[in-house]
Amino acid sequence: MAINMIQTVADMHCHTIASTHAYSTVKEMITAAARKGLYAIALTEHGRAMPGAPGTFYFENLKRNIPSMYEGVRVITGIEANIIDYEGNIDASDELLDRLEWVIASIHSYTINGESTVESCTNTWLKIAENPRIDVIGHCGTAGYEFDYDKVIKVFAEKGKLVEINSGSFRFRPKSIPNCIKIAQLCKKHGARVIINSDAHFEDAVGVHDSAIKMLEEINFPKELIVNADIDTFKKLLIEKNISLD
Ligand SMILES: [Zn+2]
Numbered sequence: 001m002a003i004n005m006i007q008t009v010a011d012m013h014c015h016t017i018a019s020t021h022a023y024s025t026v027k028e029m030i031t032a033a034a035r036k037g038l039y040a041i042a043l044t045e046h047g048r049a050m051p052g053a054p055g056t057f058y059f060e061n062l063k064r065n066i067p068s069m070y071e072g073v074r075v076i077t078g079i080e081a082n083i084i085d086y087e088g089n090i091d092a093s094d095e096l097l098d099r100l101e102w103v104i105a106s107i108h109s110y111t112i113n114g115e116s117t118v119e120s121c122t123n124t125w126l127k128i129a130e131n132p133r134i135d136v137i138g139h140c141g142t143a144g145y146e147f148d149y150d151k152v153i154k155v156f157a158e159k160g161k162l163v164e165i166n167s168g169s170f171r172f173r174p175k176s177i178p179n180c181i182k183i184a185q186l187c188k189k190h191g192a193r194v195i196i197n198s199d200a201h202f203e204d205a206v207g208v209h210d211s212a213i214k215m216l217e218e219i220n221f222p223k224e225l226i227v228n229a230d231i232d233t234f235k236k237l238l239i240e241k242n243i244s245l246d
């Protein structure tokens with residue numbers, strides 16, 4: 001199948017008003033996912049280091065309050081943990097992560113302390129790769145946080161980390177695009193699996209992955225390495241991660 005025929009089946013990186021710099025409710029995001037025909041959506045608010053982020057109590061109560069299936073969509077409880085230093089530390093405890101189904105770790109300028117160099121960024125991602133609780137490497141192409149892509153992506157592949165191709169970056173982080181292309185090419189080289197996510201901060205962006213898919217198509221990215229490009233592969237991923245299918 002040509003990659004441009006790809007229809008993503010899940011959007012596993014989304015924010016709601018709980019992050020306070022996103023502008024749709026949980027229900028609006030789920031409805032948007034249902035409208036798009038998605039099988040699953042992950043709610044991944046920022047960890048507490050981000051200004052205005054929800055507290056631990058929010059995350060602890062997610063699963064108990066949000067139905068796992070709603071409007072025909074599998075709603076997965078997660079977090080976008082912020083990497084807070086260049087030693088791979090994040091702003092969420094292991095105990096909290098164990099109560100959630102899906103964990104993204106990302107670098108944001110607002111929440112990381114220390115000096116960004118290729119060496120320091122390489123170090124922090126290598127440490128993240130060793131963290132068994134982290135599922136997804138969030139938008140690692142962010143400009144200003146370049147690392148030894150070849151070395152680290154090889155390790156991401158070995159450790160089974162999913163490298164995010166963040167479609168929001170094509171809208172909001174245009175300086176990152178050349179890095180995203182390099183990263184995708186290295187995922188192809190090393191056999192690292194990728195996941196296409198919107199990082200939506202408003203309902204209209206849920207499941208909108210066209211720019212990311214176009215980029216992957218242009219580099220002849222193998223479809224079998226994209227975990228959310230067909231339902232069977234995606235369900236296998238959930239089973240692999242002990243995440244229930246319904
Ligand atoms: Zn982020």
Ligand SMILES: [Zn+2]
Pocket residue numbers: 013015080199
């Ligand atoms: Zn995000």
